[in-house]
Amino acid sequence: MSRYNSPTWYKDAVFYELYVRAFKDGNGDGHGDFKGLLSKLDYLQQLGVDCIWLLPVFPSPLVDDGYDVSDYRNIHEDYGTLEDFKAVVDAIHQRGMTVIIDIVVNHTSDQHPWFIESRSSKQSPLRDWYVWSETDQKYREARIIFLDTESSNWTYDPLTGEYYWHRFYSQQPDLNYDNPAVQQEMLDIIDFWLEMGVDGFRVDAVPYLFEREGTNCENLPETHAYVRRMRAHVEAKWPGRILLAEANQWPEDVRAYFGTEDAPEFHMAFHFPIMPRLYLALKQRTRKSIVDIMNRTPPIPSDAQWCVFLRNHDELTLEMVTEEERQYMWEHYAPEPRMRLNLGIRRRLAPLLDNDQRRIRLLNALLFTLPGSPILYYGDEIGMGDDIWRDDRNGVRTPMQWDYSKNAGFSDADELYEAVIDDEVFGYRHLNVIQQQADPNSLWYAIRHMLAVRRNYRAFGRGTFEFVLPENEAILGYWREVDGTEDVPGEHERFLVLANLTDEPQPGELDLSAFAGSEPIDVLTGTRWPAIGAEPYRFELAPYGYHWLRIR
Numbered sequence: 148m149s150r151y152n153s154p155t156w157y158k159d160a161v162f163y164e165l166y167v168r169a170f171k172d173g174n175g176d177g178h179g180d181f182k183g184l185l186s187k188l189d190y191l192q193q194l195g196v197d198c199i200w201l202l203p204v205f206p207s208p209l210v211d212d213g214y215d216v217s218d219y220r221n222i223h224e225d226y227g228t229l230e231d232f233k234a235v236v237d238a239i240h241q242r243g244m245t246v247i248i249d250i251v252v253n254h255t256s257d258q259h260p261w262f263i264e265s266r267s268s269k270q271s272p273l274r275d276w277y278v279w280s281e282t283d284q285k286y287r288e289a290r291i292i293f294l295d296t297e298s299s300n301w302t303y304d305p306l307t308g309e310y311y312w313h314r315f316y317s318q319q320p321d322l323n324y325d326n327p328a329v330q331q332e333m334l335d336i337i338d339f340w341l342e343m344g345v346d347g348f349r350v351d352a353v354p355y356l357f358e359r360e361g362t363n364c365e366n367l368p369e370t371h372a373y374v375r376r377m378r379a380h381v382e383a384k385w386p387g388r389i390l391l392a393e394a395n396q397w398p399e400d401v402r403a404y405f406g407t408e409d410a411p412e413f414h415m416a417f418h419f420p421i422m423p424r425l426y427l428a429l430k431q432r433t434r435k436s437i438v439d440i441m442n443r444t445p446p447i448p449s450d451a452q453w454c455v456f457l458r459n460h461d462e463l464t465l466e467m468v469t470e471e472e473r474q475y476m477w478e479h480y481a482p483e484p485r486m487r488l489n490l491g492i493r494r495r496l497a498p499l500l501d502n503d504q505r506r507i508r509l510l511n512a513l514l515f516t517l518p519g520s521p522i523l524y525y526g527d528e529i530g531m532g533d534d535i536w537r538d539d540r541n542g543v544r545t546p547m548q549w550d551y552s553k554n555a556g557f558s559d560a561d562e563l564y565e566a567v568i569d570d571e572v573f574g575y576r577h578l579n580v581i582q583q584q585a586d587p588n589s590l591w592y593a594i595r596h597m598l599a600v601r602r603n604y605r606a607f608g609r610g611t612f613e614f615v616l617p618e619n620e621a622i623l624g625y626w627r628e629v630d631g632t633e634d635v636p637g638e639h640e641r642f643l644v645l646a647n648l649t650d651e652p653q654p655g656e657l658d659l660s661a662f663a664g665s666e667p668i669d670v671l672t673g674t675r676w677p678a679i680g681a682e683p684y685r686f687e688l689a690p691y692g693y694h695w696l697r698i699r
C-alpha cells in the first residue's frame with residue numbers, strides 16, 4: 148500500500164541535502180540538473196543515505212538561489228523539465244529512497260506574476276496578496292535577518308507610492324497570510340508536488356508568515372494555526388508524507404512547531420541551537436554547552452522527530468547562542484572578517500575544523516547518534532572546502548568534486564555557474580570522490596561505515612536519550628535506548644556513546660554496576676571492552692576518540 152516501511156519512516160532516515168545546480172551537470176551547460184542527478188543516485192545509495200532534500204527547484208531569477216520563486220508549479224529551466232523531475236523522483240523511489248523538496252511559503256520573488264500584478268495598482272485584485280503599507284514605521288520590533296544587505300524590512304515601491312514588507316532580500320516580498328486566498332493557494336501548490344510524488348517538504352522560513360503590531364512578528368499564534376491546517380491537509384490526503392520546519396529558534400519555541408498529539412504541526416524540525424554548540428564544545432574542551440542545550444530541549448510528541456546537522460547551504464548561523472558565545476565562535480572559527488556573514492560564518496565543515504580528520508569524524512559520530520535524524524550536506528562526506536571570497540553564501544555552494552578531470556567531473560562546460568574549488572588543500576586535484584573511494588582510510592569510507600552500522604539499529608533514530616557524565620568534563624557520554632514497538636518491532640537496544648572532545652587522552656570513570664557482567668562492544672570497530680563489574684568502570688579515550696558501545 149505504501150512505499151514507507153513504517154508510518155514514521157522519517158525517524159530512521161538519514162537525510163542528504165543537495166543543491167541540484169551544484170551536484171552534476173547532465174547537459175554540459177555548466178549548471179547541475181536533474182539529468183546529472185539521475186546519474187548520481189547510485190552514488191547516494193552507496194553512501195547509505197535514505198532521504199534526499201533538494202534545495203528549491205522552481206523557476207527563479209536566483210537573487211537568493213531559488214528561495215525567490217517566480218513560479219511554484221514548474222522547474223527551473225537550468226534543471227530540466229517537470230518530466231525530468233518526475234523521472235528523478237521515480238528513480239529515487241525505485242532505489243528505496245525518498246525525496247523532499249524545499250517549499251518557500253513566506254515570500255515569492257518580486258518577479259513572480261502575483262507580485263508584478265499586486266504592485267501594478269492599489270486596486271489590483273492581487274494587491275492584498277502581499278503586505279503593503281503607506282509608511283515604513285509598522286512592525287518596528289521585527290528584526291532584520293539579512294543584516295549585511297538590508298537596512299529595513301520595508302521597501303518603497305514608486306509604482307504606487309507604498310512600501311512592501313519583506314523579511315529577507317527586498318527582491319523577496321512577503322506573502323500576506325491574512326488573505327485566505329494566499330492560504331489556500333499554498334495548500335494547492337503543496338498538493339501539486341505531492342501529486343508529483345515527493346515525500347514531503349522542507350518548509351522554508353516558517354516563523355514569519357504573519358505580522359502583528361507590538362510583536363516581533365515571529366511564531367505568532369496565527370502562524371501556528373495555519374501550520375496546523377497545512378498538517379491536517381497533508382495528513383488527510385497524503386498519509387506518510389512529511390513536513391519539516393525551518394524555524395531557527397530556541398528549543399522551547401521550536402517545540403511549539405511540533406504541536407500536540409491532538410493538534411499536530413510539523414513532523415520534523417531542525418534543531419538549530421545544538422549545531423553551533425558542537426563546535427563550541429571542541430574549542431572549549433568541555434561538553435558543557437552541549438549538555439546545557441540538550442537539557443533545555445523539551446520532549447516532543449511521539450511521532451515527531453528532530454533533524455540534526457553540522458552544516459548546510461547557509462552561513463553557520465549564530466542566532467541561537469548568547470552574545471558571549473557568538474563572540475567566542477567568531478573569534479575561534481571566523482578570525483578573518485570575510486569569514487563572517489550576517490550573524491554567522493560562511494565556511495564548510497572541513498575548513499572550520501582545520502581539516503583535522505579526527506575532529507571531522509568525531510562531529511559526524513555525534514551527529515549520527517544524537518537524538519533526531521541526521522542531515523549531511525553534499526560534499527561534506529568528502530570534506531570539501533569553501534571559498535570565503537565569493538559573494539554571499541556561494542563559497543559553500545561550489546560544484547561537487549567527483550574526480551580529477553576537468554571541472555572535477557562536475558561538467559564539461561567551459562563556464563560554470565560557480566568555479567570548482569581548486570586550492571592546495573581542498574582543490575579537486577587532490578580531494579574528490581574517486582580519490583576517497585580508492586582509499587579505505589578516507590573520510591568517505593568512515594562516513595559510509597558509520598551510516599552502515601547505524602542502519603542496523605533503531606536506537607539512534609528512535610531511542611530515548613539520557614546523559615551519563617563522568618566527572619571529567621572533556622568527555623561527553625549519553626545513553627540511547629529503545630524497545631521494539633508494534634510499528635517497529637525489534638529487540639531491546641542499549642547504547643552508551645562516549646566521546647573525547649579534546650586532543651589529549653582523557654581518563655573517565657562511570658558507575659555502570661547495573662550492567663555488571665556485560666561486555667560492552669564498540670559496534671563501529673567490533674572491539675570488545677573489559678567486562679563491567681561492581682566497581683566504577685574505568686576507561687581512557689584517545690584524542691577525539693568516539694565509541695558507540697552496545698551494552699546488553
Ligand code: GLC
Binds near residue numbers: 315460
Ligand atoms: C532560509 C534558507 C535561506 C534563504 C532564506 C530566505 O533561511 O535556508 O537560504 O535565503 O530562507 O528564503
